[in-house]
Amino acid sequence: MKRLSLQKRFLLTGCSAAAMLAAPAYAQGDEIIVTAQKREESIQNVPLAITAFSGDFTREVNLDDVKDLVKFTPGATGNSADSFIDTLSMRGILTNDFGAGGDPSIGLFKNGLYQGRNGAVVTSLYDMERAEILRGPQGFLFGRNAIGGAISVHTAKPNFDGYNGYAEFDIAERSRLFGEGAINIPLSDVFAVRIAGYGGHEDGYVDNLARPGTDPQIEPEKYAGRFSALYSDGAFEGLFTAEYENRKQSGSLYRATELGDSWETLQDIFGITGLRGDGRDIDSDQGLGEADDSEVLSFGLELNYDFGPVTLTSLTGYKDHEFTYAEDFDGTPLRINDYAQDQEGNYFEQEMRVVSNGDGPLSWYAGASYYHEEIDVLFSQGSSEEVMCDYYLTYYGINSCSEYFAYYYYAFTPAAEGLLESNAVRGRYHGWAAYVDATLALSDKFDVGVGLRYSKDVKKFGIQGLPVASQLGPYFALGYTTDGFIEDKGSWDAFTPRFIARYYPADDWTIFASATRGFKAGGFGSFTIQTDGLTYCGPFDDSCLNLTNADATPDPFDPEKVWSYETGVKGKLFGGMTRIDANAYYYEYKDLQVTVAGMGGGILVENVGNVKGWGFEGSATTDLGEFFDLYLAGAYADTEVTQASPLCDGTLDCEGAALGYVPKFSGAARLGFHYPAGPGEIRAAAEIFGQTTTYGNLLHTAEAVNDGYADLSLRLGYASEAGWSVMGYVENVTNELYYDGVADGSGIIPAHYFGPSRPRTFGVLLNVEFGE
Template sequence: MYDTSVPWTRRLAVPVMACSFVALAPAAMAAEESTAVIEEIIVSAQKRDQSIQDVPIAISAYDANFIERTKLDDVKDMITFTPGFSGQTKDSFVDAINIRGISTNSFGSAVDPSIGIFKDGIYQGRTGSAITSFFDIERAEALRGPQGFLFGRNASSGAISIITQKPTTEGVEGYVHAGIAERGHIELDAALNVPLNQNWAIRMAGYSLEEDGHVTNQFAPEADKQQFQDKKAARVSIGYESEDLSFTLIAEAEDRRQSGTIYRAIDASDGTLDFFGVTLRGSREDSDSDFLEDIDEGNILSLTALLDWKWGDLTFTSISGYRDYDYRYAEDFDGAPFTSNHYLQDQEGDYYSQEFRLLSPDTGRLTWYVGVSAYKENIKTLFTQIADEEIMCQAFYETDCTTAVTDPDGDFGFDEFIPNPDGLVESNDIIGEYTGWAAYADLTYAVTEKLELSFDLRYTYDKKDFSLRVHEVESQLGPFFAFGYITDGYVSGSESWDDFTPRFVARYAVTDDLNVWASVTRGYKAGGFGSFTLDIPLNGATDIFEVLDEDGVVPEGTKPAAFDPETLWSYEAGLKADLADRKVQLAVNTYYYTFKDLQVSFFDEDTFNTMVANVGEVDGYGIEASVRALASDNVDMLLGFAWADTSVEGADAICDDCDGNRLTNNPEWTLTGVINGHYPMGSDELFATAEFRYQSKVYGGLENDETISIDGWTEVNLRVGYESANGWEVSVYAENLLDDFHYDGVSLNELPIPSHNFGFARPRTFGVDFTYRFGK
């Protein structure tokens, strides 16, 4: 007879302790016996509160204490501690973040991110809106592999779910935190929870961070240093709680201002810098850029409404979201003291989403949930690319512009060359309206007390209405590099895609302390349109330039260049175990996936355009593991490990002889760890925390060119502090203790844009934090 009074998901593993939302628990003392055990981690990745050890997904979770102690600033900082994640950068772009080697690989405005970022169940969108600061966070969950069956939007490579602290009627409580560090680092955040009556409560939180830059620009060494930060954010949450109904309304705003991505050109084997006759000044820790107005600036407003209603034995959930943002960005993409490409992006957008879900009781052999979701996104973006006219003439005509434009047999036919004071300025803008909806279902059946089978199915429909306009060019070179043509107004198109994505899962409880699982999942990401190219009918001509009119305008029949969805099948197996009398918690998984029609951004030499196209196939496989352990009553640790191999086939459109090569910026090895020491001093505690991450070599292109690569690096952080039983805590810390310099990533480019490294590691930094907590 099955005990239906206990949820089935709880019958397979006895909780270690009362649930607490921790990813790295401090040593938990078991009453008078002085026996430490690992606290149970509760996650909601599968729409129910479950022990992380019972969830048949490769998942890592981090609670408020972990986020605060390790100083996670935003979602990208989670990459440091999550096996299988890489591509941490210091900007608002999401194209470099990758999971198991798969990244978005495009900075345009009509490509959906491969990784889904969700806050309180609301999809956070794309570059300019997806990255917001961590403050007053309850926990964050990082999921690897396709996750279309768990959220309102598809996530083909993985997902990050952030859960903010909610109002509670249990009492007045909150915290105040202040931190100072080198380079003018001042960090302030605070939260206050106030019950209004027995059912209503309000929670208010605020956040501020300022820090001066640390990268010297040798082109203008007296200018302010680059890679600064200046962020302000606030959140107000109002919550209602009764026996059968809970409702939360959340309003959040953030003003995010920082440096754009900082690049340093590479004197690669293609001789790009030799062509310009340039020797970069300073060391590899300095930039040498003639562009002094780099900026990464965003204003983001979000409104969220969450409702859970106990409807008999069922639970009805509604998740409503609205996001509005303005984004302004500028960078020196060539990373050198000349102007071959200064890139600017001015973007605004809004996003609406609604999800409804019905959840069965936890009791019984069969549990299930079903749901529907819909979204609408409006986006407008102006892209601008600036280059020096003489550089363009030398690069493409091997002569000066006067000779090039006045040559009667050339392409221009001017009597004289009149330089444009602003250089070659090429711009285009896009208007997009993207809509979609999905329906999904999850069925889980307990075949026996040990064996559990699940089947998930999702249907997704996406539609994109897209318009692109290429502006006239004032330079006598005309439309030259960014597009090579202009349009007479907007060129518009519309495409839609749909797909069924199933998932099959088996979980077997070998013992109360050992679960094994396996899954087969199909992933999907919608198609889209390229932001920097058009589909031009050749009408029998040999290239596009033969069909342009005398002003360089595209012919009738031109439409946006669409690309297809990317799909994959992912096969995973793993085990999760509690060992050594619950002093060690182990999670190990292995995976194999096959990506088809991978969406890749590349520069097409035939059209001189940056294109997004579906390229061949990618096979990936690897092993990921994490260990949480209590070495003693006073020492605990979290260790993570990942080994990954990726292989590209059929990428002839991008490179020659790159079949079998690794994906871009995909490390073979990553090792992460956090070690905590806790030393009681009466009712108080002295603590110390050491963190580290090692990442092996990565390549900047599918060619896997050794000169366009970043060697492996290691970063170590250290923190020592004192926690009082009266609610206050003070600590001192050193980030990048070994002062190990490295770049975040590397990119392969072609003349006239040099290949370059990007994202400069923060130097060794010393700081002090103070926190006071009050209330419950």
């Protein structure tokens, strides 16, 4: 089951946030300008948790997709090389339920439009204008709620500066060849178009010793294209965008840690002596394959009209996607739990917003939004019939399925596909929201702000347990089958406020404090159903087969809630050469949507536990003389979990424990160098990001420990005034082996690492710009 033992590892939390300064989003004079609050503002004045990266920065440091942004964003961790965002965390908030019946805790947006869920949400970074990463509840800034934070990317728009564009090629080891480029074409004084493309392939770097002769895995192959058209005439502006992306890569790769009771039991029963290969290799049967393929087509239309006192904005978006995924969850050569997901869906959204333009003491914005989503998923879990029989029956002296069935005077006939349990999910969701935010300047140095949002989400959900060909029945991963879809409908609504006070003690300095309420709607679990009196069934017992709505209902869960508090300071030193910020935050998170054991071996989503968290964050960006610049950022986080016994084997041993997957310290740094040489300049950079140790459960047991790491990259090249550049690089210079995460063992599933790091890579970036 996909990330099954995350039920003890990924307990959602909430937190506040601190504004971080990295590379400029875009600049006006000496100021870094962002639009997080629906108007252009200096990042130094925005009382929010925001990190801004320019499109040039994302290209220079070779960020591949939207999740890579967390590498340089303090307090954000959990990057992974797949199409899921269930490990993506902002100071502890993440999406524990990886099914299709809930909502992501971290919202991802492109050009103001919501990007959706696993399989559709991860987008490649190419021809970017900027990215803004906001931490803490963001329900008052976007059309959809984002209880943990938001990543908002903005692609480059067409412009009227003339015919121009660029092309860039990334050539590296393992036959890596990726390219991106764009052409800007002004067709008149008021109409321009832009065409951008991206694509390439890289050979894999992970060998699977259980499948000799197959190609190395984590082998990305991606192709994407975007068409944008801009009409701008006086007070009116319209931007249309159409985009297509096709991604092919490996699903998450798992390797058992070879520690803990679950592993020792597998050794005793099956005689496993150890996994083959080194830590970056895997030894997995991958009975359902290792695909991670997505096709995503999206359209967006933004209309703006400046009425003078206010600007009216309309945002319309539509997205359609298909997603195929497979992984071997147990991380062993035994066929214990292979997982697959076949998904298709579409998403429509409409938002209307009004923003004040005046220079008076009162500034405000207000809006309303609507969405409609259709999602259909087939989940499959495969295992070996003999492995299941041997594991679960060896205690009784039975070592095969034939012996077991013979005991009950039946003959056993193996199924051609082994033990394959599948269930289908059908979701039809819609919702709407309205929000308003106002800031009143009480003096030249002090202002206060209040925001309020109302949200309502309605979900019609159906789940169907499909027939199982194996005589063992659906009793290992699901525990049931149904006669058609079992359906239910739920709705959830909430008012969520935000309060901000901001003080300007001097020019270029801002002190602020805020309190924010966060909310995420409830939903339905994608794997387990609820029944009256039926808690477990097994072979030779048909009471859990062909259930109907009269016998069972889908698995409902309630909303999550958080109160988040922060105080921070931003300022400039040394005549503006150095920008700094520092924050302290505290939060209380309740009714966490977490996964626990359901019927059979299935997953039940319940509201469990409370979390209190606090931390400090800070950053500094400075010019070190004429030729050097430095960016430093770091975060400290601590948490305390209570009332979470379902995540601790029903005991109170986890009371007061810290969330295992949240590193105590995380951070990043970048030292840049530029020196004039001929008709251009020499450029160099050293970049490093990393974090301290994390764990796979609340008890921080030794079987599931992910050691801390630091990933160093070096770059050296030349940029010509003629518009071309060449930059050589070495990424992961020390060939550091680390993992995206670790999960603890549970029953037959051993503790395992997932997502081995990309090895040391030598490459070169070639770039040329052209046009008027």
